[in-house]
Amino acid sequence: MTQHEPDDSDERRRSIGSRRNPQTQQAILEAAEALLIEGGVAGFSIEAVARRARAGKPTIYRWWPNKTALLLEVYHRQKVAPVHNDTGKIETDVALFLTHLMAHWGNTGAGQVFRFIVAEAQRDAVAAEALRRYGAERRAQTGKIFTRGIERGELRGDVDAELAAEILSGFAWQRLLTGRLQISAEEASQVARQMVRGLLAPGR
Incomplete structure (x- = not known):
């Protein structure tokens, strides 16, 4: 040389x-x-x-300060499923979010990756901070489902969109961490109905 x-x-x-x-x-x-x-x-x-x-x-x-941060970026790159739909109806949007997210986790390696990330966050402060930041970004993104519902007049004006997104994500994470990713369209609709109807504006 x-x-x-x-x-x-x-x-x-x-x-x-x-x-x-x-x-x-x-x-x-x-x-x-x-x-x-x-x-x-x-x-x-x-x-x-x-x-x-x-x-x-x-x-x-x-x-990327550690393996978890790199995994999170790779995980986000793989999220090709159209989980954030705008059908014009809040219940349908929530049901589709759950259906598509569960399918993405169950049909690809993404569910395994995210379970590992959550586990690492329990024992490593840097991993926990990376997951916290990622979770905040996802709540802001998923919260748009509920913001649209407020703007359409479907939901009460005092609904906290990001808090609603966190409740929705909490259901999804719990299913992921307990290995229950199979969800039918009927069950997703039932979850959406029970969640959303407590947020509805009067007369809806």
Whole structure:
């Protein structure tokens, strides 16, 4: 190798920094996703991701403080199911949210990944903070289902949309953590009906 030919360590050193290099970031996320598909959570580690992505561990740890933070980003990238629908009717939107989320968790490796993330958050403060931030983002997103219901006049004006989203997510998480991801359209509609009707505006 001549003095003008860069080696792998040169490339790795150039990728280290607080600002993410888009190509390196993509390589890391793709490597992490591939490892999850091939070996599940058991075969996932920062070391394995670094080898697969040809990236330095310091780069990964600078952008993702631990394995849980990286798993959360990969998990979010995999959430392709259309869980946030706008049908014009709050009960239908809530039922579809549950149906699609449960299917996504049950039919892909996403449920296993999220169970691991929740478990890690019970023993590691950094993981818990990563999950807390992610949960806040999800409550804001899912809360839009209820905000639309308020704007349409279906729900009372004093309904806290993010609190309603947290109640809905709490049901979903409880099902995930107890291994009960099968939910029929009828059951999802029943859950939506029992939850939403306590939020309805008078006369609805």
